Amino acid sequence: MGHRSLPLWWLAFAAALIPLLTIHLTFAVSVIEGYVSWCVPYWDSCTSISRTGRHGTAYFIFKGTMLPAALLGILFWWLNGLWLRQLGVQARRVAWIPWLGLIACAALAFYTLALGHAGDGFNLTRRIGVVLYFSFTFLCQLLVSACLMNHPRWYTAGLRLLRLCQLTLAVGILSVILTAVVPDWYSQKDDAFEWVLALLINLHALWLALLWRRSGFRARLWAD
Numbered sequence: 001m002g003h004r005s006l007p008l009w010w011l012a013f014a015a016a017l018i019p020l021l022t023i024h025l026t027f028a029v030s031v032i033e034g035y036v037s038w039c040v041p042y043w044d045s046c047t048s049i050s051r052t053g054r055h056g057t058a059y060f061i062f063k064g065t066m067l068p069a070a071l072l073g074i075l076f077w078w079l080n081g082l083w084l085r086q087l088g089v090q091a092r093r094v095a096w097i098p099w100l101g102l103i104a105c106a107a108l109a110f111y112t113l114a115l116g117h118a119g120d121g122f123n124l125t126r127r128i129g130v131v132l133y134f135s136f137t138f139l140c141q142l143l144v145s146a147c148l149m150n151h152p153r154w155y156t157a158g159l160r161l162l163r164l165c166q167l168t169l170a171v172g173i174l175s176v177i178l179t180a181v182v183p184d185w186y187s188q189k190d191d192a193f194e195w196v197l198a199l200l201i202n203l204h205a206l207w208l209a210l211l212w213r214r215s216g217f218r219a220r221l222w223a224d
Contacts, residue, residue, distance in 0.1 A: 005220050008079060009213035015076035016205030018069040019108075023049050023198060026058035033057060042199070045192035050126060054116045063112055070109040077101020077140055080208065083217050087154065089147045097143050100136045107132035134197060138172075141165055141204045148211075157211055161204060168200040 027047070030036045035055040039046035053062025078098040085094060111129025114122040142165050148158025175193045178186040 005218040007213070008217050008219055009209050011072070011079070012076060012205065012209030012212050015069070015072045016202045016209060018065055018072065020199070020202040022062060022065040022069065023052060023195075026052040026062045029058040029061060030055065041191060041195045043192055045189045048191045049194055049198060050115055050130075059116050062115065066112040067109055070105045070112065073105035073108065074102055076205070077105070079217075080140070080144055083212060083215070084144065084147050086217070087148075087151055087215065089151055091147050091150055093143050094147055097140050100140045100143070104133050104136035104140060107136065130194075134172075134201065137201055138165065138168060141168075141201070144208065154211070161207060164200065164204050164207065168197065168204070171196055171200065 027036065027041065030047075030052045031038050033056045035058070036047040036051060041047055052058055053066075078101065080101070081094050081097045084097070107129045111126050111133060114125040114129065141161070145158050145161035145165055148154040149162065151158070171193060175186070175190065178189075
């Protein structure tokens with residue numbers, strides 16, 4: 001019987017990079033085709049992520065990449081549970097990660113399917129999808145960070161990831177406060193907050209990919 005092993009860090013990189021590259025690619029295509037104006041969306045707040053994938057060629061790019069990304073995300077969070085178990089983390093919360101990841105990625109898929117279609121039902125689906133995707137992805141990242149902090153060797157990495165989660169949470173809380181305190185001003189800046197949150201969430205996934213590589217996380221293949 002022959003045995004071979006396949007490194008899995010590339011899968012984590014793909015899970016993080018595909019959504020991140022997609023929103024920037026669709027933004028660039030939408031600018032070229034005249035559907036959105038050129039700007040720096042992270043602080044100009046000139047367009048939402050959704051708007052970059054609603055029209056023209058960008059519509060097909062967004063759906064053609066985000067739907068596979070949602071499926072890849074489900075696998076990514078399932079593998080994170082296995083990875084933590086292989087590292088020796090026995091906390092009960094590890095079991096929650098694949099299920100929360102499944103909800104997050106299913107929400108991303110529904111959001112993607114509803115994008116570009118008019119109607120109250122589609123608008124509601126998009127709003128719910130965005131909220132669930134960001135919320136449950138954040139919970140997954142928080143759990144992974146906390147689990148790593150319970151491991152002596154990976155405590156420092158877990159702490160750094162937790163600080164990234166705290167930054168993400170701070171941005172989210174700030175957006176809620178601004179909505180209540182200065183709603184008119186925030187309505188002009190809310191798109192920038194969305195872009196920043198998307199960046200932070202994908203940076204966390206990229207960091208996990210580096211940790212997978214550092215730990216030598218691999219899948220074993222065999223044949224008789």
